[in-house]
Amino acid sequence: KNEVEQSPQNLTAQEGEFITINCSYSVGISALHWLQQHPGGGIVSLFMLSSGKKKHGRLIATINIQEKHSSLHITASHPRDSAVYICAVKRVETSGSRLTFGEGTQLTVNP
Amino acid sequence: DAGVTQSPTHLIKTRGQHVTLRCSPISGHKSVSWYQQVLGQGPQFIFQYYEKEERGRGNFPDRFSARQFPNYSSELNVNALLLGDSALYLCATRESFSSGNTIYFGEGSWLTVV
Numbered sequence: 001k002n003e004v005e006q007s008p009q010n011l012t013a014q015e016g017e018f019i020t021i022n023c024s025y026s027v028g029i030s031a032l033h034w035l036q037q038h039p040g041g042g043i044v045s046l047f048m049l050s051s052g053k054k055k056h057g058r059l060i061a062t063i064n065i066q067e068k069h070s071s072l073h074i075t076a077s078h079p080r081d082s083a084v085y086i087c088a089v090k091r092v093e094t095s096g097s098r099l100t101f102g103e104g105t106q107l108t109v110n111p
Numbered sequence: 112d113a114g115v116t117q118s119p120t121h122l123i124k125t126r127g128q129h130v131t132l133r134c135s136p137i138s139g140h141k142s143v144s145w146y147q148q149v150l151g152q153g154p155q156f157i158f159q160y161y162e163k164e165e166r167g168r169g170n171f172p173d174r175f176s177a178r179q180f181p182n183y184s185s186e187l188n189v190n191a192l193l194l195g196d197s198a199l200y201l202c203a204t205r206e207s208f209s210s211g212n213t214i215y216f217g218e219g220s221w222l223t224v225v
Contacts, residue, residue, distance in 0.1 A: 004153075035216075041199050043201065044216070048213060095208075096142065099156065099214070103151075
């Protein structure tokens with residue numbers, strides 16, 4: 001079992017729909033990251049969370065430390081949101097900024 | 112300011128050859144980490160360097176090595192390439208060693224071993 005599990009693996013939505021991507025982890029963490037990866041390979045950091053909720057534009061990220069679960073929500077989805085969304089955690093017992101990644105959720109938003 | 116830059120962007124090597132991948136961090140970023148991402152999977156940690164010293168190593172064979180230069184740029188070297196080394200190699204940088212600040216990724220180097 002992976003230490004970081006994401007669901008769903010693939011998600012197809014129509015433009016305008018509300019989207020939720022889930023991340024569960026089985027280790028103690030000091031921070032959780034939501035990242036976006038486009039087909040070219042580059043990764044962009046969307047959020048870094050250690051508790052509660054953060055919002056940036058149409059994106060909202062929440063984390064429940066007790067339940068070891070985080071969600072990424074996209075409101076009013078748009079075709080340009082199509083990408084792979086990756087959850088990554090900073091484990092408590094590792095030093096520095098080493099991250100452990102989930103396998104990603106491929107999101108396709110159709111017009 | 113330029114973002115994290117990696118070179119080359121794409122390369123093809125033959126089994127048994129050696130490859131060097133390069134990463135230039137954002138100005139002021141002293142921490143550089145390397146990750147390997149095999150198609151369809153999440154990235155796997157290879158190395159972290161901070162202030163020119165190795166500060167972490169993932170579960171990769173000794174064929175993988177890296178170093179960081181005085182200007183904080185970094186090289187990842189892979190010897191005796193295997194087909195399974197075909198992957199996207201990502202460089203990630205941040206200002207400090209600790210995890211308290213935003214991490215920035217490069218566009219990656221796509222390595223194909225034939």
